Amino acid sequence: MSTTTMTLAKAITAGLDAVLANDPKSLLIGEDIGRLGGVYRVTDGLIDTYGADRVIDSPLGEAGIIGTSIGMAIRGYSPIAEIQFDGFVFPAFNQITTQLAKMRARSEGRFGAPVVIRIPYGGGIGSIEHHSESPEALFAHTAGLRIMAPSNAHDAYWMIQQAAACQDPVIFFEPKRRYWLKGEVDTENPAADAFKAQVIRPGEDATIVTYGPLVPVALAAAEAAREDGRSVEVIDLRSVSPIDFDTITESVEKTGRLIVTHEAPTFGGIGGEIAARVAERAFLSLEAPVIRVGGFHMPYPVAKVEEQYLPDIDKVLEALDRSFAY
Amino acid sequence: MTNTVHEPSEQALIQLLTPEGERRSHAEYDSYIQDIDAEMLRGFYRDMALTRRFDQEATALQRQGQLALWVPLRGQEAAQIGSGRATRPNDYIFPTYREHGVALTRNVDFPQMLRIFRGISNGGWDPRENNFHMYTMVLAAQMPHATGYAMGVQRDQAGWDAERLEKDGTAVVAYFGDGSSTEGEVHESMVFAASFNSPVVFFCQNNQWAISVPFHVQSKVPLAERAAGYGFPGIRVDGNDVLAVLAVTRWALERARRGEGPVLIEAVTYRMSAHTTADDPTKYRMSADEEAWLERDPLLRLEKHLKDNQLADEVFFKQVAVDGDEMATRVREEALAFPDPSLAQSFANVYAEAHPLIQEELKWHLEYEAGFADTTEEGATR
Ligand SMILES: Cc1ncc(C[n+]2csc(CCOP(=O)(O)OP(=O)(O)O)c2C)c(N)n1
Ligand SMILES: [Mg+2]
Numbered sequence: 001m002s003t004t005t006m007t008l009a010k011a012i013t014a015g016l017d018a019v020l021a022n023d024p025k026s027l028l029i030g031e032d033i034g035r036l037g038g039v040y041r042v043t044d045g046l047i048d049t050y051g052a053d054r055v056i057d058s059p060l061g062e063a064g065i066i067g068t069s070i071g072m073a074i075r076g077y078s079p080i081a082e083i084q085f086d087g088f089v090f091p092a093f094n095q096i097t098t099q100l101a102k103m104r105a106r107s108e109g110r111f112g113a114p115v116v117i118r119i120p121y122g123g124g125i126g127s128i129e130h131h132s133e134s135p136e137a138l139f140a141h142t143a144g145l146r147i148m149a150p151s152n153a154h155d156a157y158w159m160i161q162q163a164a165a166c167q168d169p170v171i172f173f174e175p176k177r178r179y180w181l182k183g184e185v186d187t188e189n190p191a192a193d194a195f196k197a198q199v200i201r202p203g204e205d206a207t208i209v210t211y212g213p214l215v216p217v218a219l220a221a222a223e224a225a226r227e228d229g230r231s232v233e234v235i236d237l238r239s240v241s242p243i244d245f246d247t248i249t250e251s252v253e254k255t256g257r258l259i260v261t262h263e264a265p266t267f268g269g270i271g272g273e274i275a276a277r278v279a280e281r282a283f284l285s286l287e288a289p290v291i292r293v294g295g296f297h298m299p300y301p302v303a304k305v306e307e308q309y310l311p312d313i314d315k316v317l318e319a320l321d322r323s324f325a326y
Numbered sequence: 327m328t329n330t331v332h333e334p335s336e337q338a339l340i341q342l343l344t345p346e347g348e349r350r351s352h353a354e355y356d357s358y359i360q361d362i363d364a365e366m367l368r369g370f371y372r373d374m375a376l377t378r379r380f381d382q383e384a385t386a387l388q389r390q391g392q393l394a395l396w397v398p399l400r401g402q403e404a405a406q407i408g409s410g411r412a413t414r415p416n417d418y419i420f421p422t423y424r425e426h427g428v429a430l431t432r433n434v435d436f437p438q439m440l441r442i443f444r445g446i447s448n449g450g451w452d453p454r455e456n457n458f459h460m461y462t463m464v465l466a467a468q469m470p471h472a473t474g475y476a477m478g479v480q481r482d483q484a485g486w487d488a489e490r491l492e493k494d495g496t497a498v499v500a501y502f503g504d505g506s507s508t509e510g511e512v513h514e515s516m517v518f519a520a521s522f523n524s525p526v527v528f529f530c531q532n533n534q535w536a537i538s539v540p541f542h543v544q545s546k547v548p549l550a551e552r553a554a555g556y557g558f559p560g561i562r563v564d565g566n567d568v569l570a571v572l573a574v575t576r577w578a579l580e581r582a583r584r585g586e587g588p589v590l591i592e593a594v595t596y597r598m599s600a601h602t603t604a605d606d607p608t609k610y611r612m613s614a615d616e617e618a619w620l621e622r623d624p625l626l627r628l629e630k631h632l633k634d635n636q637l638a639d640e641v642f643f644k645q646v647a648v649d650g651d652e653m654a655t656r657v658r659e660e661a662l663a664f665p666d667p668s669l670a671q672s673f674a675n676v677y678a679e680a681h682p683l684i685q686e687e688l689k690w691h692l693e694y695e696a697g698f699a700d701t702t703e704e705g706a707t708r
Contacts, residue, residue, distance in 0.1 A: 027481075053481055059521050064470050064514030071474020074459070075418075077481070079474075095511075098464045099471070106448045106460055109675040143676050167678035195682075242683045 003186045009179035011153035012042050012118075014187070015160035016080065020050050023078060026164060029056040029065055030082030030118075039084055040120055040179055062092035066117065070099055073113035080164060086121040086173075087130025087300075093138075100169045101144030116163045120176035121149075122213040122263050123310055126303040133300050134212075134264035139171050140241040140273075147240040148194055149173040151215035153183030155238060158191035166194075173240070175213035197244035199251065203233035206257035206320055209248055209274060211237035214261050214311055221316035230320065240270055248274060249281045256287035257323045261311045266294035288326035291319045338548075339562050339594060342569040345622045347630030349569075358573035364637040370411065370568050371628050371638070372646050374403035377427040378625060379650035380436050381599075383657050384426075384443070388603040392662060393443040397424050401566070401598030404624030405531050407431060408571025409593070412579055413499060416457065418475055420468040420500045423461040424531075428501065432458035436653065437660035446667050465502075466509035469528070472500030473515040476524035476582075488584065495583035498526040499575075505536020507552075508544050516588070520556045525582035527575065528590045531565060533597035538610035553590035565593030566624035596622070 006014065019026050027050075028043055034057035037044030047055040058065050062083060069079035083089045089096070096117070104112035123132030139145050146168050150156040156174070163170040192198060200215070201222050208218040215236050222232035233251050237243060252258050258278055260271035271292035278290055293311045301309045342350055342359065381398050388396040399406065402424070410431030413419065421428055429439060434451050441447040442461060449460045462468040476498040483495060502512060507530060519526050530549050534541050545552075553560025563574040571593055578589035596619040600607050607616075632638040673688040 053484070059514075059517045061514040061517065063511050064473075064518045067467070067470020067511060067515065068474030068477055068518050071471035071476070072478040073474075074471060075475045075478025075482070077478050091510075094464065094467065095470065099462075099467050102448075104678060105672070105675045107453065107675075108447055108449050108671075110449070110452055110454065112678050114678075146677075242681055245682070 002188055003184040005182055006153045006157070006185045007179060008150070008153045008156050008175070008181050008183065009040060009042050011157040011183070011185050012160050012174065013044060013046070014185070015157040016043065016046060017049070019080065019161055019164040020046065020054060023164065025076060026078045026080065027054040027056065027072070028080050028082065029058050029069060031058060031060055031065070031084050033057060033082050038082060040176065042118070042120075042174070042179075043082065062088060062090075063095050066092040066095040066100065066115070069115045070095065070103065070113045073115050074103075074111070078114055078116075078164060080116040080118060083117060083119045085131045086119055086133040086135055089117075089119055089135060096139065096145070096171075097142045101142045103144075104168070105144060112167060113169055114167050116160075116166075116170045116172055118160075118172045118174060120179070121173045122175050122177060123300060123306050124177040124213065126306070128303070129300070132303075132306065134173075134262065134295070136171075136173055136240050136262075137264055137269045140270060144169065145241060146170045146195070147173065148238060149175065149212035149240055150238065151175060151178065151212055151236050153181065154185045155191050157185045157187065159194045159238065162194040173212060178213050178216070181216070195239040195242060195244065197235050197237045197239070197247040199233060199247065200236045201232070201234040203231040203255065205231045205255055206259065206323060207233045207235060207248070207251040207255045208316065209235045209237060209258065209260045210262060211240055213263060217311065217313055218261060218316060221313045221320070224313060224317055225320055230324070232320065243270070243274065243277075245274075245277050245281065248278060252278050252282045253285045256285055257320075258286070258290045259293060259316060259319045259323060260290065261293040261316055261319075263295055263310060265297050266292045267297050269294050288323040291323055293319045339564045340570045340574055341564040341567050342573060343567045343627055343631055345566075345627055347627050347632075347634055349631065352570075352573075355570065355573040355577065358576045359569055362569065362572070367628070367632060368638050368642060370407055370572075371625070371632060372649070373407045373411070373430055374427070374568065374625050374628065375646045376650050376653055377403050377407065377430055379654055380426060380430075380657060383654040384440060385599075385603060387440070387658065387661060388443070393440060393603075394445050395443055396603045397443075397601075398599035398603070399424050399426050401596045401619065401624065402531055402533055403427050404568040404628070405565035405571055405593040405595045408568040409499065409529055409575040409591075412572050412575035413497075414579075416494070417497045417499060417579065418457045418459065418479075420459045420472040420475070420498070421461055422465075422468070422501050422503060422506070423463055424503075425461070425501055429458060432456040434458050437657050440657070440661040441664060444661060444664060446664055465506040466511040469500050469502060469509075469511045469515035470518065472498050472526050472528075473519040473524055476519065476526040477522055479525055480522065491583055491585060492580070496525065497579045497582040498524075499529055499579075500526055501529050501531065503536060504530060504532040504534065504541050504544055504549065505539060507549050516553075516556045516590070519588040520558055523585065523587040525585070526588050527578045527582055528588060529575070530590065530592045531595055532592050533595050535597050535601065535611070537601045537605065538607075540611075548592060550590055550592040556588075556590075558588045558590065560590040560592065562592045562594060565595030566622050566627060568624065568628055595624075598623070
């Protein structure tokens with residue numbers, strides 16, 4: 001086993017490097033991703049290895065980036081596009097939802113557009129407006145798309161490669177506040193199937209389901225709960241669409257209690273979908289209603305108050321208390 | 327404003343055939359149609375006449391309740407046949423939803439096109455068979471696809487010398503309308519194409535109308551003039567003149583293939599029919615407007631040219647009419663015989679790879695439908 005310690009960001013860089021090295025039809029496109037290496041340096045250095053034809057500094061236009069990526073895919077290429085920040089994906093929303101997601105259906109299965117869209121997402125970085133959002137539910141609602149969100153370096157390294165290999169379009173949400181989180185990356189033994197959730201901490205009394213930036217929060221909450229004598233299982237979804245309901249159901253059948261947490265607003269979010277599915281599949285196993293811990297129904301707030309907005313350890317613990325008190 | 331008559335303007339318009347069917351010479355563009363002999367001219371007439379006949383048949387099918395909707399193209403035959411016939415088989419075409427004439431030049435079988443309008447398919451034909459993409463209903467969404475496709479072509483042709491590019495090079499044509507020209511994706515696709523010098527020809531059929539909104543609401547200047555802002559040539563051509571459209575499109579495609587980058591062509595034409603079979607043009611345009619353009623009917627223009635120059639006889643015109651009727655009969659028969667699609671098939675085409683939610687919902691759907699099997703056999707209705 002050969003493992004290397006890497007930050008989550010560098011693990012994605014290494015994963016992209018592997019994609020570019022192995023698949024001559026793959027290429028990267030986005031704003032500032034070439035010379036600069038991206039505003040988060042995730043594509044740093046790749047232009048030197050693969051040249052400007054495969055690491056494309058695009059003109060500044062998100063609809064153009066995704067639209068031309070779709071065109072290149074129709075021509076037989078496998079573009080990996082970067083959207084600079086979560087809040088700036090919306091100029092491309094039309095291309096993603098009406099075109100990218102539907103290409104396979106519209107061609108009656110003859111071809112699709114296997115484009116990967118990388119988006120640094122989520123808050124907690126003290127930034128200005130539009131730089132801290134979690135728009136995953138908007139895309140999860142659209143059939144034809146797949147959505148991944150890695151939470152650690154090893155997954156990030158492998159999941160970006162799995163996304164690139166996937167014949168369906170994938171939106172790859174990168175938890176930007178965890179970009180500098182270090183982890184062991186085993187570059188020889190692939191991570192589990194990207195569309196399978198993983199039980200990352202086993203427990204008996206309650207389950208927390210989360211993904212992306214809140215995975216460390218959920219783990220810390222589970223650890224804190226242990227001190228109160230509660231054994232809490234944590235599931236890292238990894239894939240936000242499709243959702244691996246089997247793994248969640250199995251856990252809830254064992255624990256009887258479920259907390260779902262994500263940064264995105266609670267209303268209309270992934271947590272609601274999970275709560276409904278669990279109610280359908282494991283109603284009689286539930287000891288308490290499924291509790292969601294998410295963002296409030298407001299535009300992402302200003303940085304000075306974002307800590308109060310974001311789900312954190314205390315909010316998850318409070319939810320656990322409510323669940324156990326039920 | 328709705329009562330403005332839109333006089334056909336001949337200003338700075340490339341024209342090789344006058345509305346009276348007279349051949350005008352043009353210093354720059356004559357050389358692009360030197361090979362066009364009488365037989366080819368008759369071929370263009372035939373293409374245009376068959377397209378119009380198809381349009382007529384599809385309109386009738388819609389009126390008879392056999393199509394959900396039809397998008398007529400009458401008046402735009404020269405713009406479509408001229409540009410379509412300028413392409414080579416390996417060029418790739420991104421149409422809007424009105425390019426039935428271009429489809430003919432790409433050998434798309436007419437009946438197949440009706441699958442979209444009969445509610446059977448959202449695609450209709452195999453785009454890769456004839457390098458003619460699916461129709462796109464979201465205005466201008468196909469434009470960046472065309473630029474991206476051309477960027478892919480550039481990568482495939484990297485290192486080719488001039489001779490090979492000229493002989494085997496691929497170019498891309500992106501069709502769009504005057505109304506769609508306002509959409510942001512048109513702008514972005516042109517910026518990207520200019521930046522990367524991509525082999526794409528942006529072909530606008532300015533048919534004067536976007537449903538009920540006249541062209542001057544979209545633009546204060548001829549669209550071709552916008553190309554200057556992107557740094558590539560823009561050219562205005564008489565879109566009802568098949569020869570001029572052919573010449574100009576050939577010029578643009580050759581240029582693109584040589585690696586000289588994009589061109590914007592504005593083909594000035596007129597939508598002689600309603601926007602769709604669901605539209606009522608009497609609510610927004612005057613018949614004087616329509617009559618002014620009747621005199622510029624692209625099919626009549628070529629017919630006059632052929633007749634005045636003894637390039638085709640009555641037998642030819644009769645034969646075209648007979649062939650058109652035969653085609654129309656086949657279109658009707660085949661369209662009415664299309665098997666109905668199944669919703670189960672729709673499940674199959676959402677994703678390429680296995681998807682648990684799709685599997686779960688399909689299973690439920692099939693079980694649910696199977697539950698009705700007995701009752702329907704007994705003659706019960708749902
Ligand atoms: C994004 C989008 N907005 C609105 C419509 C509805 N719509 C369909 S055709 C049309 C007018 C298009 O005009 P133009 O681009 O000039 O093309 P034409 O129909 O004249 O060929 C409109 C508004 C649409 N299909 N897509
Ligand atoms: Mg129009």
